[in-house]
Amino acid sequence: MVVLSGKFDGKHFIADKLPVDLAPDTPVRIVISTQNRPTAFSAMGHKAVDGHLPPDFAEQHEHYTKGAQKR
16 A cells, blocks of 8 residues: 555645556545644643653643743
8 A cells, every 4th residue: 555645736636746656547546534733632642642741741731731831
């Protein structure tokens, strides 16, 4: 399986880069998955899973999530 990324210009799908070995007229199946920016909540969830939250996150969550001054 090959995963391609690209964009839709309103009429055509344009791949960022095509694999070199894909011959013309090769039948393919395209699955569309839009890429949205992660929400703050999902970004924090990924950091929590990776263990990259600051040690004072619980006490200073307003600072890290909303930009408030540290207490």
